[in-house]
Amino acid sequence: MKIVVCIKQVPDTAEVKLDPRTGTLIREGVPSIINHDDKAGLEAALRLREQFGGTVTVVCMGPPQADIALREALAMGADDACLLSAREFGGSDTYATATVIAAALKKIGFDLVITGRQAIDGDTAQVGPQIAEQLHIPQVSYAEELRLEGDSVIVRRQFEDQAHLLKVKLPCLVTALSELCEARYMSTYGIVDAYKKEITVWGFEDLKNDLNPAWIGLKGSPTHVFQSFGKQAKAAGTRMTGLSADEAVAAIMDKLIERHII
Amino acid sequence: MDFHLSKTHLLQQQLFRTFAETEIRPLAKEMDENEAYDPALLAKLQKYGFLGIPYSREYGGAGADTLTYTLCMEEVSKVDASTGITISVHTSLCCSCINNYGTEEQKQKFLRPLLDGRQVGSFGLTETNAGSDVQGAQTVAVRDGDDWIINGSKIFTTNSGFADVCVVFAITDRTVPAAKGLTAFIVDLKNTPGVTVSENIERMGIRAASNCIVTYDHVRVTPDRVLGPVGRGFKIAMGALDCGRIGIAAQAVGIAQGALNEAIKYGKERKQFGKPINSFQNTQFKMAEMQTKIDAARLMTWRAALAEDNHENFGPLAAMAKLFASDVANEVCRFAVQAMGGYGYCREYPVERMLRDAKITEIYEGTSEVMKMVISGSMKLK
Known part of the structure; x- marks a missing residue:
C-alpha cells in the first residue's frame, strides 16, 4: 500500500508572540516544527505500514527551509519525501495550496492520503478536504481512529458530542x-x-502539466487576508476584598448563580 | 575551523533535547529519591537508539559520531545526570572495548545486542584497593583447560544492577606489573553461575544510576570471551577511559547548563527589593561568568570529540575537557543554589540534586588529580 502524508512546517506557537504594533505574528527566532495534527497523521501511516507493509511518502509545500521538517519525517521512519517549492507557489491560499499538492499527489500516486486536520498557524482545516475534492476521491475529516480492512479504511470521525464510524474504499x-x-x-x-x-x-516546471498557473500562488488565490489582528483581551475581573471566608463563599455563589453557571 | 554544528547534529540535538524534556525531566526527581532507574525509561533510550550512537551500523549502532554522542550526553544530563552516566558507561566504557578490541565474531555476538537496544553493558575495573592505582587489583583469572576461572570483586560497577554484560578486568599474570598482567573478559552478568551483584551502593549523587559491587566466585569464562590479547587489559581499560572522559566532560557541561538555566528561570520570577533578582547587576555578571565558563567547557569537549572522530591522539584533550568541565559543573551548581537561596537548597527545585550530582564528575573515570597526571604526562615536562 502506498500512503502519502501531507505535512506543514509551522512556527511553534508555544513560543510565538504578536507584534503589539502590527498585530502580526513575530516569526523571527521562533523554532519551526511539524504541525501537530500532521505528525499524528504520519504516525498513523507508519503504524499502518508496520502492520500491512507498503511505503510512506511525505509531501510538504513550503520554502526551501521546510527541508528540515521532511528530514524529521524521514528520521521518524518515512521512506521518502517530496518538497514542493517554487516562487510561483508563494502566497497561495488554501485553494491554491490544495491545487499544487493535488497535482503533486497525482504524479506520486497513492492508495491513501493522510493530512492533518488543520495547521496551528492558519486553523482553516480546508486544505485536506480541498485536496480530496481536486483529486475526486472520498474524504473523511477529523479522524480520531483509523484502521485498514481489505481495500477500505474504517475511520472514526470525531464530533463534539458524538462520533461517526465510516468505512471508505481506497483510494x-x-x-x-x-x-x-x-x-x-x-x-x-x-x-x-x-x-x-x-x-x-x-x-x-515539474508539475506544469497538471497546473494552471492562473489558479496558484498569490494571484491565483480566490481569498486574500484582509487584515490580521490580536484578539481583544478580556476586561479585568471584579475584585472583592475585605470579606470573611463565609462572605467570600456567599459572594462567589451569588456570581455563579447570576451567570447561570450553577 | 567551523564552530557551527551541522544540520545532522542540530537535528540530533533537537531529538535529545525534546526527549530529555518530555521523557526524562518528569522522572528525574522521583528516580533520585527512589535510588532506582526507571526500566521503562531505559527501554525508551534503547528503542530510540541512545545506546549505540557513535558506532557503526554494521554492528547495530546508529552510525553517528562522537560529537553526536556528546550532544546526547549534554542534553540528557541537563535534566538528569544519572541518565547521562547510564548511557556513558554503556557506550564509552563497555562498548568501546568490544568495538576496539573485539574480533569480528565477538562484535557480532556481544557488541550487536548492546548497540541495537537489546542489552545493557557495564565495566568492571575498580576494586576496593585499586582505584586510581590499578596496581592494587586482586581479581584474578586462571586457566582451566581452555577456559578461565575468575575470582574477585569489583566495586562501583555502574549499570551492574540491570546490565546484561560486563567487561571485567582480571590479573592473569602476577609475575609482571598490572600494566602487563591484566586481561579483559566479556562476562554475562545475568546467567553466569558465581556472579553476584550487590544492592545499589548508597551515594551522595547520581542516585538513580545503578552502581553495585559485583563479586566473581569461580566464574567460568569460555575462551571466546577473552577480549583482546591476554595481558593487554590495562591498555584496553585506559583506552576506554580516554573515550569515557569525553562523555563525562559532556555530562558535566550538561549539569552546569541545566543548573544555570534553572537559576535564570527562577531569577526572572523571584522578586526581592522590589524587582526580579535577574535585574541586579551582580546576578547578571555572575550569570555571564558562568555561561562563559560553560561555553569554554563545551568547546573543549567538542574538540576532544572531533579529535576522536578524526582518529587523532585525543587522550590528553579528553582529560583537559573533563578536568575543566567537571570543575565548571561544580562551580555553576554552587552558584545556582546560592542564586536561588533557600529554595535552591530545597528538594522542590532540581539544583540541589544537580549540585550533589556534579561532584562525581571530578571523581569517576579518573579523578581531577589523575586528569592532571594524564595532561602533564603529555607535556614532555621531564
Whole structure:
C-alpha cells in the first residue's frame, strides 16, 4: 500500500508572540516544527505500514527551509519525501495550496492520503478536504481512529458530542486529529539515514502539466487576508476584598448563580 | 575551523533535547529519591537508539559520531545526570572495548545486542584497593583447560544492577606489573553461575544510576570471551577511559547548563527589593561568568570529540575537557543554589540534586588529580 502524508512546517506557537504594533505574528527566532495534527497523521501511516507493509511518502509545500521538517519525517521512519517549492507557489491560499499538492499527489500516486486536520498557524482545516475534492476521491475529516480492512479504511470521525464510524474504499483522503495517535520520536539512526536520503524537490516546471498557473500562488488565490489582528483581551475581573471566608463563599455563589453557571 | 554544528547534529540535538524534556525531566526527581532507574525509561533510550550512537551500523549502532554522542550526553544530563552516566558507561566504557578490541565474531555476538537496544553493558575495573592505582587489583583469572576461572570483586560497577554484560578486568599474570598482567573478559552478568551483584551502593549523587559491587566466585569464562590479547587489559581499560572522559566532560557541561538555566528561570520570577533578582547587576555578571565558563567547557569537549572522530591522539584533550568541565559543573551548581537561596537548597527545585550530582564528575573515570597526571604526562615536562 502506498500512503502519502501531507505535512506543514509551522512556527511553534508555544513560543510565538504578536507584534503589539502590527498585530502580526513575530516569526523571527521562533523554532519551526511539524504541525501537530500532521505528525499524528504520519504516525498513523507508519503504524499502518508496520502492520500491512507498503511505503510512506511525505509531501510538504513550503520554502526551501521546510527541508528540515521532511528530514524529521524521514528520521521518524518515512521512506521518502517530496518538497514542493517554487516562487510561483508563494502566497497561495488554501485553494491554491490544495491545487499544487493535488497535482503533486497525482504524479506520486497513492492508495491513501493522510493530512492533518488543520495547521496551528492558519486553523482553516480546508486544505485536506480541498485536496480530496481536486483529486475526486472520498474524504473523511477529523479522524480520531483509523484502521485498514481489505481495500477500505474504517475511520472514526470525531464530533463534539458524538462520533461517526465510516468505512471508505481506497483510494481516499483522511484528515487526522492529533488525538489519532501519539507520534514517535525520531531515532538517532533514523536521523543518520534521513540525511543520506535525497529529497525530491518539485517546482512549477515539474508539475506544469497538471497546473494552471492562473489558479496558484498569490494571484491565483480566490481569498486574500484582509487584515490580521490580536484578539481583544478580556476586561479585568471584579475584585472583592475585605470579606470573611463565609462572605467570600456567599459572594462567589451569588456570581455563579447570576451567570447561570450553577 | 567551523564552530557551527551541522544540520545532522542540530537535528540530533533537537531529538535529545525534546526527549530529555518530555521523557526524562518528569522522572528525574522521583528516580533520585527512589535510588532506582526507571526500566521503562531505559527501554525508551534503547528503542530510540541512545545506546549505540557513535558506532557503526554494521554492528547495530546508529552510525553517528562522537560529537553526536556528546550532544546526547549534554542534553540528557541537563535534566538528569544519572541518565547521562547510564548511557556513558554503556557506550564509552563497555562498548568501546568490544568495538576496539573485539574480533569480528565477538562484535557480532556481544557488541550487536548492546548497540541495537537489546542489552545493557557495564565495566568492571575498580576494586576496593585499586582505584586510581590499578596496581592494587586482586581479581584474578586462571586457566582451566581452555577456559578461565575468575575470582574477585569489583566495586562501583555502574549499570551492574540491570546490565546484561560486563567487561571485567582480571590479573592473569602476577609475575609482571598490572600494566602487563591484566586481561579483559566479556562476562554475562545475568546467567553466569558465581556472579553476584550487590544492592545499589548508597551515594551522595547520581542516585538513580545503578552502581553495585559485583563479586566473581569461580566464574567460568569460555575462551571466546577473552577480549583482546591476554595481558593487554590495562591498555584496553585506559583506552576506554580516554573515550569515557569525553562523555563525562559532556555530562558535566550538561549539569552546569541545566543548573544555570534553572537559576535564570527562577531569577526572572523571584522578586526581592522590589524587582526580579535577574535585574541586579551582580546576578547578571555572575550569570555571564558562568555561561562563559560553560561555553569554554563545551568547546573543549567538542574538540576532544572531533579529535576522536578524526582518529587523532585525543587522550590528553579528553582529560583537559573533563578536568575543566567537571570543575565548571561544580562551580555553576554552587552558584545556582546560592542564586536561588533557600529554595535552591530545597528538594522542590532540581539544583540541589544537580549540585550533589556534579561532584562525581571530578571523581569517576579518573579523578581531577589523575586528569592532571594524564595532561602533564603529555607535556614532555621531564
